[in-house]
Structure formats: structure tokens, C-alpha cells
Amino acid sequence: MTLSKQEDFQNKGVLKLSNVVDVEMLADVQTHLWQEVHRKFDIHLDKPSTWFSNVNNPIGDARAKRLNGMGSIMRELKAAGKLDDIERAIQPVIDQIFVDHTWRPLDLWYSLLSFPGSESVWNVPHKSWHCDEPAVVGDAKPWSLFVFVFLDNVTADMGATTVISGSHRRAERLAKTLGTSNNEELINAFSSVNSGLYESPKDVTLLPMDQVLDPLIQEDPWFQKLIQEGSPDQRIQRFIEEGNSLHGIEQKVVTLTGTAGDIIVFDPRCLHTFSANVSNLPRQVLRLDFRRQI
Template sequence: MTVPKHEDFQNKGVLKLSNVIDVEKVADVQTHFWQEVNRKFGINIDDPSTWFSNASNPVGDARAKRLNGMGSIMRELKDSGQLDEIESEIQSSLDQVFGTHTWRPLDLWYSLLSFPGSESVWNVPHKSWHSDEPSVVGDAKPWSLFVFVFLDDVSADMGATTVISGSHRRAERLAKTLGTSNNEALINAFESVNSGLFKNPNDVTLLPMDQVLDPLVQEDPWFQELLQEGSPDQRIQRFIKEGSSLHGIEQKAVTLTGAAGDIIVFDPRCLHTFSANVSNLPRQVLRLDFRRQL
């Protein structure tokens, strides 16, 4: 029995949609994207010697390197209209899965471009796990959706973002016992995606993002192991292939990989982190966030 896509997303918090964007449109955006990267940073995608020779203040660690200052490039691409057709195709796909205009795009696009770090073997990451949105008691839907757009084929060894599927449901469950009210400041911090959802923010019971991981580690050995170092073979088997189940919720580590033109939708309440780029290629991914409609 095939599970409907929206139901699959509700259960896992991650949904891959293949061939959403015409590859020629993707290639056109990719060309303009690298032209701007070359103009601003002097970086040529085909010449690794230029990747950081002229770029100031790259950020990251041994896992991967990113460029500071990509925001202006994404704003210019958005303002130029280069992303309009891609945005329209994403909107159409979300409408088919979730219902017409139940989600609408925000104005800002993000670049998730990352370059190879110094690590040589890919492993399921054990640090920097976090979520990007609180869990609200009595509300099964997130305030926003993150949509990853692949400009090129991306495999796990290129530093794929890794998500714990089902972890948003674990967070929902924790919120019922650990959630607190009087969170007006936190709710206001997410005004761009939640304005109009609450008559009185101080009456909303929720679990903040930074209070999810510790309780999961305390109650679940699987999460304890997730935060500990281990061999790649062991961790890939344990977290990606086997996964785990607790309280009737299945969870696995899912790498956000795909081909040019694919998109992946994920719930920002899911725990996620970036992994090591151990390839010899940049990871070319963009992100567009969608706001829930009333």
C-alpha cells in the first residue's frame, strides 16, 4: 500500500520530490549563480585552486567550508527574476502535495554552497544536531517548510545535510510534558512565519528548539549513540540503514541527496546537521522557505 505523500511527510518530516524543476532552468540558474560567485569572490568552479585563494573569511570546520557574504548574491538573483520560474515550479509541486496555496514562499533564498573540508571519509555526523523551530502543543504542523533545491547531483559524500526523520514527532510528544507558556518573545522571533496564528501568544504552550535534544538523549539510547563518535561502517549501519523506533515513532538518519532538478521538503522541527564534504566537488544546493497559510 502506497502512503500518500502528505501523510508520508507528516510521519517522517522529510519528502523528496524528483524532477520538479526543468534541468535547463536549473542549468541557467546555476550559470548565473557561478558568474556571481566568480565576480564577488574570484572563484571558478572548475579551478579548485581559486576556491579560497581570493575569498575572505571562509567559515566552517574540518567537515566543510562555506563562503561568507552569499546573502547579497542570492538577493541579486532573486531581484533579477532568475529564480522566478523555479519558485513557481516548487509552488506547483507543494500545491499538489499539500493543497493549493497552503504554503507560500518567503522572499529570501539561501545558498547552501559548501566546499570540501579536510576530512577524508564520510560518516554520519555526531555533533551540531539542532532544530530550527519550536514544537507547539496541539499543533501538528510546522510554521514553515524548508525546501532544498539541487542545482547539481549531490551525493552524501558532498556534505549532505542529514536529518533525523520522525524527530519532529518526538519533539511534539516531549512538548506535551515539558512545554511551557509565556513564550511571547520566542513566538515574536518567528513572526515572519507565524504571525496571525495565535490570538494570545502567552497562552501558547511550546517546547523551544534548544530543549529538544537533551530529553531525547536521556530517554533514548539511540540518541545517546548518535552523539558519540564511531566508525563510519558502524554508524551508517546503525543510523541510516537500521534506524530505531520508540513510542511508535520510527526514526532514521536521512541524507538530503538528489539530482539536479529534484527538491527535498523538510520540517524545520526535525533535528538536522551538516555532514563532511569529503568529495572533490562543491555541494550546490539552494534553500527556499515557505510560510504556512492560515
Template sequence: MTVPKQEDFLNKGVLKLNNVIDVEKVADVQAHFWQEVDRKFGIQLDEPSTWFSNANNPVGDARAKRLNGMGSIMRELKASGKLDDVERAIQSVIDQVFVANAWRPLDLWYSLLSFPGSEAVWNVPHKSWHSDEPCVVGDAEPWSVFVFVFLDTVTVDMGPTTVISGSHRRAERLAKTLGTSNNEALINAFESVNSGLFENPNDVILLPMDQVLDPLVQEDPWFQALVKEGSPDQRIQRFLEEGNTLHGIEQKAIPLTGAAGDIIVMDPRCLHTFSANVSNLPRQVLRLDFRRQL
């Protein structure tokens, strides 16, 4: 890996790395994952009739259906050691892209498994754009990074998480003018990822996650259009293909797609949301979060 990859991540907030995990190891994790999903929910990957067979199965809106109660399955997979080889492979590549030993995984894995919804055509989503971590004035790096792990091929029509590249830098810029101090409660809520990164929480000036989107919409017609409905052809061209540049920061909507064994590293300060799964297949993605070290 090379320094430009790190620079690319700092600029865009999204970095795709291909073939990080051996496909046989991914297939082994996938098999155990679905074994547990079948045991707990009675849902089988190759039996679509089981996907929505009872009230305990996927819930969601018209865009995609997701499984609640996956935490216990992911904890059991972690405890079993089935994810150890995958985790080591990710750690190795993270150490190569970034400064070695600068990031360490948290204990909890997440399932982002989702099933087809009722929409027929994929579109750039206009709802539920959000970020998952505040922006701290004077700190160009996030407290954590999200690593998306593909258990199988995920294409755009399968409803991938969609990210606005560069939006973390827009949020950093907003933090300098709109950020506030004395956010100890918010800082404590993120203690698992920010512990030790600053001496006094009261000295930290930050912009909370829920105060990013509205200012961007107010100052930027591109974001104004992003949160409004529109035809798929127009929105795909404007947000995925053309993008936008303001204050020297390039932005595009990027669907997180990939093949089994690929990973995508994302800055959680980037605006992102889920999109419509209009395929006839589940989206099979796991997520592991890494905490920044001192």
C-alpha cells in the same frame, strides 16, 4: 501527487520529489549563481585553485567549508527574476502535495554552497544536531517548511544536510510534558512565519528548539549513540540503514541527496546538521522557505 505523500511527510518530516524543476532552468540558475560567486569572491566552479585562494573565501571546520556573505548574491538573484520559474515550479508541486494555497514562499532564498573539508571518509555526523523551529502543543504542522533545491547532483560524499526523520514527532511528544507558555519573545522572533496562526502568544505552549536534543539523549540510547563519535561503518549501519523505533515513531538519519531539478521538503522541527564533504566537488544546494497560511 497523492495524499500518501503528505502523510509520509507528516510522519517522517522529509519528502523527496524528483524532477520538479526543468533541468534547463536549473542550469540557467546555476550559471548565474556561479557568475555572481565569481564576481564577488573570485571563485570559479571549474577552477579548484580559486576555492580557497584568500581569507575571504570559504570558512568552516574540518567537515566542510562554506561561503559567508552569500545573502547579497541571493537577494540579487531573486530581484533579477532568475529564480521566478524555479519558484513557480516548486509552488505548483507544493500545492499538489499539500492543500492548495496552504503554503506560500518567503522572499529570501538561501545558499547552502559548501566546499570540500579536510576529512577523508564520510560518516554520520555526531555534532551540531539542532532544530530550527519550536514545537507547539496541539499543532501537528510546523510554522514553515524548508525546500532544498539541487543545482547539480549531490551525493552522500559531498556533505549533505543530514536529517533525523521522525524527530519532529518525538519533539511534539516532548512538548506535551516539557512545553511552557509565556514564550512571547521566542514567538516574536519567528513572526515572519507564524503571524496570524494564533490569537494570543501567551496562550501558546511550546518546546523551544534548544530543549529538544538533551531530553531525547536522556531517554533514548539511539540518540545517546548519535551524539558520540564512532566508526563510519558502524554509524552508517546503525543510523542510516537500521534506524530506530520508540513510542511508535520510526527514526533514521537521512542525508539530503538528489539530482539537478529534484527538491526535498523538510520540517524545520526535525533535528538536522551538516556533514563532511569528502568529495572533490562543491555541494550546490539552495533553500527556499515556505510559510504556512491560515
């Protein structure tokens, strides 16, 4: 049986869609983005010697380096209308697939631009796994959809975001036994995407983001190994190629890779982290979030 794209997304929490955005449109955005990076940081895309020689505040660790201050650049591009055509290309695709609800883009775009770190061999990451939204009992849909937009070809060795497909369903299952109510403060913290979804927020039972990983580690040897160091060959074989199944839920580590014009729709309740950029190229990806409407 062939699953629909929406059913596939519901099972995995990750959906790749090819050739959604015109590459010429992306090239124009890419040009403006690098002009602003040059202006603000004195960094040239084609001159690796400038990538960090003039920057005092990169963020990240040995795996990859990102720049503080990209938020202001993205806000300026949005205000100048440089991102409008991309939004208009993505919106009908979201409408066609996710027909159960109406989804609308937020005003804020994110740059996931990252530069090579100090590691030389790519491996499945073992740390910094986290979720970006809680799992709500009785609500199978996320509050928002993260849409990753590839400005250029991105391969795993360029520090791709790394996701555990199916982990949002594991979180939903845990929420039924470990979830608590009286989470108004947490719900209010996400008001930009969940406002109006619940008549009585104080009665909503949910599992906070920081309470997902530990129970999975306790009940599942696969997750126990995930957070331990190991050789690249063994970890790629176990977590990406083989995966695992428990409670009827299949899970695998998936790298968010693609070519210019592709998008990936991602459920923020899935566990994810960033990986090492061991290439000699920056990872050029943007992210736009869509809010679920009432």
C-alpha cells in the same frame, strides 16, 4: 497500505520529489550564481585551486567550508527575477501535496553551497544537531516548509544536510510534557512565518528548539550513541540502515541527496546538521522557505 505523500511527510518530516524543476532552467540559475561567486570571491567552479586561496572568511569547520556573503548574491538573483521560474515550478507541487493549508514562498532564498573540508572519509555526524523551529502543543504542522533545490547531482559524500526522520514527532511528544507557555519572545522571533496563526501567543505552549536534543539523549540510547564518535561503518549501519523506533515513532538518519531538478521538502522541527564534504566537488543546493498561511 500506501501512504499519501502528505502522510509520508507527516510521519518522516522529509519528502523527496523528483524532476520538479527543469534542468535547463537550473543551469541558467547555476551560471548566474557562479558568475556572481566569481565576481565577488574570485572563485572559479572549474579551478579548485581558487576555491579558498582568495577568500579570507570561509565559515564552517573541518567537515565543510561555506562562504560568508552569499546572502547578498541570493538577494540580487531574486531581485533580478532569476529565481522566479523555479518558484513557479515548485508552488503547484506544494499546493497539490499539502492541501490542508495554503503555503506561500518567502522572498529570501538561501545558498547552501559548500566546498570540501579537510576530512577524507564520510561519517554520520555526531555534533551540531539542532532544530530550526519549536514544537507547539496542539499544532501538528510546522510554521514553515524548507524546500531544498538541487542545482546539480548531490551525493552524501558532498556534505549533504543530514536529518533524523521522525524526530519532529519526538519533539511534539516531548512538548506535551516539557513545553511551557509565555514564549511570546520566541514566537515573535518567527513572526515572518507564524504571524496570525495564534490568537493569543502568550497562551501557546511550546518546546523551544534548544530543549529538544537533551531530553532525547536522556531517554533514548540511540540518541546517546548518535552524539558520540564512532567508526563510519558502525555509524552508517546503526543510524542510516537500521534506524530506531521508540514510542511508536520510527527514526532514521537521512541524507538529503538528489539529482539536478529534484527537490526535498523538509520539516524544520526535525533534528538536522551538516555533514563532511569529502568529495572533490562543491555541494550546489538552494533553499526556499514556504510560510503557512492562516
